[in-house]
Amino acid sequence: MHAQTRNPFAGKPDAIESGRKLFVEVCGACHGANGEGGRGPSLTTGREVRRANDTQLFQSIRNGIRGTDMPPYPQAPEKIWLLVSFVRSLSAPAAGANVAGNRDAGRQIFESNCKQCHSIAGQGGSLGPDLTEAGARMSLALLKEAIVDPNVRIPEGYKPVKAVLQNGQTLTGVAKNYNNYSLHLLEADGKLHLLDTSQIARLEFPEKSPMPDDFAKRFTKVQMQDLIAFLSQLTTR
Amino acid sequence: MTRTTLAAMLMVASSQAQVRYEEILKSPAENWLTYSGDYASQRHSPLKQINTTNVGSLVPMWVYHFEGARHLEVSPLVHDGIMYLNDTNEVRAIDAARGRLLWRHRVEGVKNARASRGVAILGDRVYLLTSDVHIVALHRLTGALLWQRAFESSEKGYTTSLAPLALKNQVMVGVAGGGSGQRGFVAALSASTGEELWRVWTVPGPGEPGSESWGGFNHEHGGAPTWTTGSFDPELNLIYWPTGNPWPDFYGGRRKGDNLYSDSVLALDADTGKMKWYFQFTPHDVWDWDANETLVLADANWKGKPRKLMFQANRNGYYYVLDRATGEFLHARQFVDRLDWAKGIDSKGRPILVPGKEPSAGGVKVCPSVRGASNWMSPSYNPETGLFYVVALEQCDIYSGSAKEPVPSSGFRGTAGEQIPAEPGKMYMRALDALTGERKWEAPMPGPATMWAGTASTAGGLVFAGDDDGNLVAYDARSGKDLWHFPMGNTLFASPVTYMVDGKQFVAIATATDIFAFGLFR
Numbered sequence: 056m057h058a059q060t061r062n063p064f065a066g067k068p069d070a071i072e073s074g075r076k077l078f079v080e081v082c083g084a085c086h087g088a089n090g091e092g093g094r095g096p097s098l099t100t101g102r103e104v105r106r107a108n109d110t111q112l113f114q115s116i117r118n119g120i121r122g123t124d125m126p127p128y129p130q131a132p133e134k135i136w137l138l139v140s141f142v143r144s145l146s147a148p149a150a151g152a153n154v155a156g157n158r159d160a161g162r163q164i165f166e167s168n169c170k171q172c173h174s175i176a177g178q179g180g181s182l183g184p185d186l187t188e189a190g191a192r193m194s195l196a197l198l199k200e201a202i203v204d205p206n207v208r209i210p211e212g213y214k215p216v217k218a219v220l221q222n223g224q225t226l227t228g229v230a231k232n233y234n235n236y237s238l239h240l241l242e243a244d245g246k247l248h249l250l251d252t253s254q255i256a257r258l259e260f261p262e263k264s265p266m267p268d269d270f271a272k273r274f275t276k277v278q279m280q281d282l283i284a285f286l287s288q289l290t291t292r
Numbered sequence: 293m294t295r296t297t298l299a300a301m302l303m304v305a306s307s308q309a310q311v312r313y314e315e316i317l318k319s320p321a322e323n324w325l326t327y328s329g330d331y332a333s334q335r336h337s338p339l340k341q342i343n344t345t346n347v348g349s350l351v352p353m354w355v356y357h358f359e360g361a362r363h364l365e366v367s368p369l370v371h372d373g374i375m376y377l378n379d380t381n382e383v384r385a386i387d388a389a390r391g392r393l394l395w396r397h398r399v400e401g402v403k404n405a406r407a408s409r410g411v412a413i414l415g416d417r418v419y420l421l422t423s424d425v426h427i428v429a430l431h432r433l434t435g436a437l438l439w440q441r442a443f444e445s446s447e448k449g450y451t452t453s454l455a456p457l458a459l460k461n462q463v464m465v466g467v468a469g470g471g472s473g474q475r476g477f478v479a480a481l482s483a484s485t486g487e488e489l490w491r492v493w494t495v496p497g498p499g500e501p502g503s504e505s506w507g508g509f510n511h512e513h514g515g516a517p518t519w520t521t522g523s524f525d526p527e528l529n530l531i532y533w534p535t536g537n538p539w540p541d542f543y544g545g546r547r548k549g550d551n552l553y554s555d556s557v558l559a560l561d562a563d564t565g566k567m568k569w570y571f572q573f574t575p576h577d578v579w580d581w582d583a584n585e586t587l588v589l590a591d592a593n594w595k596g597k598p599r600k601l602m603f604q605a606n607r608n609g610y611y612y613v614l615d616r617a618t619g620e621f622l623h624a625r626q627f628v629d630r631l632d633w634a635k636g637i638d639s640k641g642r643p644i645l646v647p648g649k650e651p652s653a654g655g656v657k658v659c660p661s662v663r664g665a666s667n668w669m670s671p672s673y674n675p676e677t678g679l680f681y682v683v684a685l686e687q688c689d690i691y692s693g694s695a696k697e698p699v700p701s702s703g704f705r706g707t708a709g710e711q712i713p714a715e716p717g718k719m720y721m722r723a724l725d726a727l728t729g730e731r732k733w734e735a736p737m738p739g740p741a742t743m744w745a746g747t748a749s750t751a752g753g754l755v756f757a758g759d760d761d762g763n764l765v766a767y768d769a770r771s772g773k774d775l776w777h778f779p780m781g782n783t784l785f786a787s788p789v790t791y792m793v794d795g796k797q798f799v800a801i802a803t804a805t806d807i808f809a810f811g812l813f814r
Contacts, residue, residue, distance in 0.1 A: 177431065177438035185436035191400055212395065232392045239387060239394055247394070247433045249373055249387050291440055292401040 062109045064140045074141030090145040099196045104146045112139045149287035150190030161285025191290040205266040219257040322792040324370045327410045327455035331524040332589035335672035336749040337790045341797040343752030347766045347776045353811040354391030364802040365407045370791040380405045389793040395435030410455025421452045441486035449474045449701040466518025473513040473700030478533045490565035494535045507548030515539030516554035520584040531560045536582035540698040540706030542651045550575035555583045569619030581608040605682040607664030611729040625729030630659040630686045651693030659688035662709030670746030670787040680726040681747045687717030717741035719760045733772030746787030758784035
């Protein structure tokens with residue numbers, strides 16, 4: 056049987072589940088049981104997987120990737136397509152997932168807990184990433200991770216920073232950009248500072264994201280599900 | 293308090309300011325706030341820190357690589373130390389003094405990808421037009437998506453590539469797609485919501501004035517697209533928008549008549565869109581010589597009296613002077629030597645045609661070429677020298693035409709103009725007397741005649757322009773003397789801009805893949 060260019064299992068939830076079981080057996084040792092990465096790269100952050108089409112994913116699994124530790128998996132095409140289905144699901148936009156939960160209740164939770172730092176359609180703060188298209192730009196796994204454990208993966212441009220300037224002024228916020236010569240610091244109130252490092256007396260980069268890391272404790276399971284149901288459906292197209 | 297601290301505090305304050313309409317009215321100064329720098333599209337900056345005496349010591353200050361870009365055509369905007377630049381369906385904000393990324397926003401889910409030549413800015417918003425004819429509003433300081441809205445249907449074949457023009461509380465947009473038979477229009481969208489405020493079709497509907505000029509051809513497929521940025525006169529409250537060629541491009545037998553309002557400039561009331569006047573440069577065009585070249589507005593003495601004028605170096609090879617209050621034709625003069633389709637322009641502004649120059653089945657040689665004597669590469673005008681600076685192409689083509697039934701969006705355009713292998717084109721930087729069109733100086737640009745870079749003029753007595761061999765060149769505005777150049781390592785498809793941050797003047801231009809900013813060596 057020749058490799059098809061289209062996944063015969065595309066869009067079939069059963070295939071994703073079958074693929075998951077196979078993935079744990081065949082790929083889990085390197086990529087982690089949930090594709091979170093280990094010896095092999097994470098398959099949940101999406102970049103490589105989202106850029107590859109199904110045929111490219113199929114070829115990478117069947118033939119391995121030259122110059123890396125990724126071995127070939129020369130098995131029946133059906134098995135490879137099941138793996139493709141699961142891997143694809145790891146980085147698929149959350150909006151495509153059928154997330155149970157009360158979206159209206161989720162919106163209320165967002166308004167009370169998240170809006171201070173995150174915006175939707177221009178309403179909200181700017182210290183955290185804009186969530187107007189969260190459902191289109193993040194996978195369900197990433198979305199959950201970002202809420203429950205925000206320190207695992209702080210996105211570029213949102214790393215916390217505290218700068219004491221030569222004039223004694225102290226600025227805190229996130230670093231939109233930083234190198235040995237300049238710092239671009241966004242404060243919680245939306246003020247943007249374009250600074251030469253020569254203007255800075257002292258710099259601190261706290262390891263923790265300014266986002267609270269105890270939402271898993273603060274919210275009930277139902278509340279968490281409602282929030283994810285709301286955020287996962289945020290798209291504009 | 294040290295100087296650097298003060299500078300930092302000033303920067304903190306100024307970066308937060310709203311971009312007010314009144315501020316755009318004063319552009320360009322330290323900022324560059326519209327595609328052409330100003331509403332008049334003069335592309336002339338009052339900055340003169342970099343001038344004829346010191347331009348020789350201009351050096352690169354930073355380079356920003358636009359990852360993923362292959363063909364940047366952008367003319368960046370700059371406001372209070374932040375530069376806004378874009379590629380197809382993507383905007384980035386960078387520190388205009390240091391070249392460091394502040395934010396980026398890629399519009400997801402756009403199926404097509406056309407070049408995009410710039411963004412607009414107003415209030416706390418940056419506006420991008422996507423290849424699938426949406427307007428996208430982003431927050432100026434964070435890049436957060438505020439809203440997006442389709443202003444036409446890409447399913448009908450419409451796309452867009454121009455930089456929108458923000459004025460008052462509206463954003464002016466136009467469309468491409470005329471080459472595949474889509475009916476052009478100019479629209480004003482609400483700057484707050486993207487909602488359409490008014491729209492003017494460039495091909496009149498049945499029974500409307502001008503419809504008789506099409507010989508019964510279906511107005512829905514007349515073309516006349518609006519794919520470049522227009523100009524604006526706030527005193528007259530008139531928006532001037534240029535229109536493209538009629539469709540099918542190279543065969544006119546099915547659209548007998550002048551084909552209004554193709555190849556024209558439309559003068560539109562900024563508040564209502566009502567057409568105050570129009571002027572058609574190439575009636576019944578069969579050579580694809582659209583009139584989408586930049587419309588430059590200037591006030592000058594015309595035969596001893598102050599007059600509100602409009603200049604355009606048209607793709608058809610003639611340089612035009614119009615009265616922009618009334619639309620009256622004042623003067624035309626050819627600005628390329630290779631021009632043989634007309635004997636001249638009559639007193640009403642109508643070309644006097646040379647017989648036998650219509651594209652034919654066997655092909656006919658016509659000058660200028662289908663790319664035109666000039667095209668969308670930006671010209672500039674320096675009120676102090678009174679000169680109009682334009683990149684010109686000397687080239688002829690073999691034009692073929694076919695009476696075959698045209699099908700919209702099929703790629704068939706009534707056939708085409710083809711380059712003559714033994715007669716490669718030659719590009720020139722030319723300075724024309726803005727009132728007479730007389731050539732005052734020219735600089736040849738050796739190269740393959742494939743570049744699309746434009747110009748920017750400064751009060752420092754300089755004209756910056758890309759050349760045909762990938763150099764950014766600084767010419768003496770009065771003499772044309774080549775004072776400085778820098779090999780950019782790439783073919784150029786964009787026009788330079790100039791701005792100032794913290795007292796330092798920069799000149800920036802995009803190559804196919806990167807933005808370069810130059811300043812005086814410290």
